[in-house]
Amino acid sequence: MALIQLRGINRIFRQGELEVQVLKDITLDIEEGDFVAIMGASGSGKSTLMYIIGCLDSPTSGNYFFKGRDVALLDDDSLSQIRNESLGFIFQSFYLIPYLNVLENVLVPSLYSSKAMDFNKRALSLLREVGMEERVRFLPSELSGGQKQRVAIVRSLINAPEVVLADEPTGQLDSKSSRQVMEILSRLNSRGKTIILVTHDPETARYARRIIYLKDGCITSH
Amino acid sequence: MDASLLTKDLFILTVFKVLRQNLARTLFALSGISLGIASLVFIVAAIEGSNQNAQNIIQLLGPNSIFVRSGFGDKNSVRRLTYRLNVQDFRALKQVYGIRSAAFLMLKQKRISVGAEARNAYTVSAMKDFLNVFDYRLKTGRFFRLDEYSSFPKICIIGTELSRFFFGDTDPVGKTIKISKTSFRIIGVFAPKGKLPSGKSLDDRLIIPINTYRKFIEPEYKRLFAIKLKLAKDMDYDYVVSQVKEVLSLRHKKDDYVIVTPETVRKFLNIFNMTLSLYLGLASLIALFISGFVMSNIFAINVRVRAWEIGIRRALGATRDAIIVQFMAEALTISLMGAVLGSLLGFLAIWWITPLLKIPTVFPMKSLFLAICFSSATGLISVWMPARSAAYLNMVHALKSRL
Numbered sequence: 001m002a003l004i005q006l007r008g009i010n011r012i013f014r015q016g017e018l019e020v021q022v023l024k025d026i027t028l029d030i031e032e033g034d035f036v037a038i039m040g041a042s043g044s045g046k047s048t049l050m051y052i053i054g055c056l057d058s059p060t061s062g063n064y065f066f067k068g069r070d071v072a073l074l075d076d077d078s079l080s081q082i083r084n085e086s087l088g089f090i091f092q093s094f095y096l097i098p099y100l101n102v103l104e105n106v107l108v109p110s111l112y113s114s115k116a117m118d119f120n121k122r123a124l125s126l127l128r129e130v131g132m133e134e135r136v137r138f139l140p141s142e143l144s145g146g147q148k149q150r151v152a153i154v155r156s157l158i159n160a161p162e163v164v165l166a167d168e169p170t171g172q173l174d175s176k177s178s179r180q181v182m183e184i185l186s187r188l189n190s191r192g193k194t195i196i197l198v199t200h201d202p203e204t205a206r207y208a209r210r211i212i213y214l215k216d217g218c219i220t221s222h
Numbered sequence: 223m224d225a226s227l228l229t230k231d232l233f234i235l236t237v238f239k240v241l242r243q244n245l246a247r248t249l250f251a252l253s254g255i256s257l258g259i260a261s262l263v264f265i266v267a268a269i270e271g272s273n274q275n276a277q278n279i280i281q282l283l284g285p286n287s288i289f290v291r292s293g294f295g296d297k298n299s300v301r302r303l304t305y306r307l308n309v310q311d312f313r314a315l316k317q318v319y320g321i322r323s324a325a326f327l328m329l330k331q332k333r334i335s336v337g338a339e340a341r342n343a344y345t346v347s348a349m350k351d352f353l354n355v356f357d358y359r360l361k362t363g364r365f366f367r368l369d370e371y372s373s374f375p376k377i378c379i380i381g382t383e384l385s386r387f388f389f390g391d392t393d394p395v396g397k398t399i400k401i402s403k404t405s406f407r408i409i410g411v412f413a414p415k416g417k418l419p420s421g422k423s424l425d426d427r428l429i430i431p432i433n434t435y436r437k438f439i440e441p442e443y444k445r446l447f448a449i450k451l452k453l454a455k456d457m458d459y460d461y462v463v464s465q466v467k468e469v470l471s472l473r474h475k476k477d478d479y480v481i482v483t484p485e486t487v488r489k490f491l492n493i494f495n496m497t498l499s500l501y502l503g504l505a506s507l508i509a510l511f512i513s514g515f516v517m518s519n520i521f522a523i524n525v526r527v528r529a530w531e532i533g534i535r536r537a538l539g540a541t542r543d544a545i546i547v548q549f550m551a552e553a554l555t556i557s558l559m560g561a562v563l564g565s566l567l568g569f570l571a572i573w574w575i576t577p578l579l580k581i582p583t584v585f586p587m588k589s590l591f592l593a594i595c596f597s598s599a600t601g602l603i604s605v606w607m608p609a610r611s612a613a614y615l616n617m618v619h620a621l622k623s624r625l
Contacts, residue, residue: 056618077542080539080544081541084539095621095624104235104236112540159539
């Protein structure tokens with residue numbers, strides 16, 4: 001059974017009288033260990049799809065099964081737990097908390113985790129892996145974009161999730177940093193981590209094993 | 223390293239970092255809370271102080287006693303500033319049924335000297351029952367003998383403060399002291415009586431027998447400063463007081479005297495306390511209410527500003543409760559700091575103002591507990607709504623709110 005199963009997902013946003021259908025009848029399976037890029041122009045619904053997969057938003061209709069569980073039946077606390085333990089997020093604008101240093105930022109998910117592990121040790125070894133071990137006490141404002149994104153990647157991995165969701169992870173990076181970030185993600189995937197990447201940049205999508213194109217809320221091709 | 227400990231540390235660390243990051247917010251909320259708490263602490267101290275004051279008066283008055291002090295008559299009287307009670311009043315009051323003993327108090331400020339050292343002090347006239355009725359005890363030496371009341375011996379009993387002033391640590395009994403220009407022999411030192419509520423000491427006085435007083439201090443006296451009555455055993459206190467009132471009301475106008483009983487002290491105290499509690503209580507309640515309101519608004523704005531932070535925390539797995547707990551912890555930290563700061567301010571106010579209010583300076587430790595309770599309650603109640611709204615933010619909107 002696929003790790004992520006989407007069945008007939010629709011997402012409609014209502015603004016007063018206006019209804020906008022952002023996702024139309026999306027059916028999609030993502031297996032464990034896959035590296036999927038979701039591509040499309042802006043407004044194609046790719047970010048909304050990622051938010052739904054990431055349990056940050058819920059579909060207007062359709063079913064989403066995560067590890068076989070119907071997400072619609074789960075309460076907020078259970079969804080928080082899934083986000084915390086099974087999903088890791090990477091965003092275009094990093095979302096590092098400005099008043100916490102690199103190590104503290106990386107440890108934020110551990111605040112909400114019920115897993116018992118030595119987060120501190122894990123954080124340091126992950127930071128070493130992405131070449132950030134020298135900067136554990138730096139504030140986000142003292143880092144370059146590429147460094148911030150590497151910290152964000154470590155943060156997404158701290159609770160050892162099954163899936164990493166990356167929303168335009170290279171959107172604010174120069175080509176060199178983009179390459180570094182994407183190489184880290186590929187390396188993760190080669191070690192078995194499932195990666196879902198949202199991007200409009202073909203250069204970034206190249207790293208994926210599989211590309212899904214979205215247009216006007218529909219999957220046009222795999 | 224223990225992981226759970228680290229998590230707890232990170233949580234606390236986060237709270238302090240947030241407070242430092244939002245320094246203006248923190249200081250603003252803090253000042254409101256601490257002012258409210260300061261006035262609360264002050265009220266408790268003031269009430270405690272005035273209670274203690276009343277206890278002192280009641281203790282000074284002694285059990286089963288009635289104290290009648292001269293008034294100065296009515297405000298428009300020509301003879302203002304003369305004591306209105308006289309010896310006839312004393313005789314009449316002494317006859318009241320239920321009075322066991324009575325004595326009147328007369329005193330006059332005089333220049334007292336020993337050798338070259340001199341100061342002013344009250345010289346007090348002692349009639350036969352005076353030392354007993356006014357509850358004097360001896361520290362050293364002796365009281366007056368009966369025959370000394372009817373003759374004119376130049377002897378005196380002095381207070382500990384006078385003794386220390388003139389003689390230091392040595393025993394003054396047998397030594398000579400001058401009242402104006404007349405030399406008196408000291409026969410005793412009375413045990414410390416403490417201070418009047420006004421702060422005036424009762425231990426820098428000098429007591430001489432009544433006839434001597436008449437001869438050397440005030441030859442033409444008729445007017446009394448005060449009369450003190452002691453009740454016989456098993457007499458109904460209220461009944462005797464009512465009799466005393468009746469006798470006085472037949473002989474005098476209302477403004478001529480003040481009857482001091484434990485009950486009147488308590489009554490006065492209650493009025494004082496109620497006024498104090500009412501005004502200061504209202505003030506502190508308003509201050510706390512306003513600071514709660516301010517804090518609520520500051521946090522509401524803060525939730526908007528930090529919406530994306532809430533969004534990312536939710537994305538990283540924070541439950542709604544975790545978000546509420548975070549904001550509550552920030553509020554609670556501000557509140558506790560407010561309690562400490564407010565208590566300090568309050569204690570400063572107590573130290574500064576209570577001497578002016580003529581109440582003893584007490585630092586009631588129970589107000590610290592009250593301060594913590596009140597400020598925590600203010601913080602937690604006022605931040606509850608903003609914290610809840612933070613927890614229920616739409617996560618996608620919250621994440622996108624960062625520009």
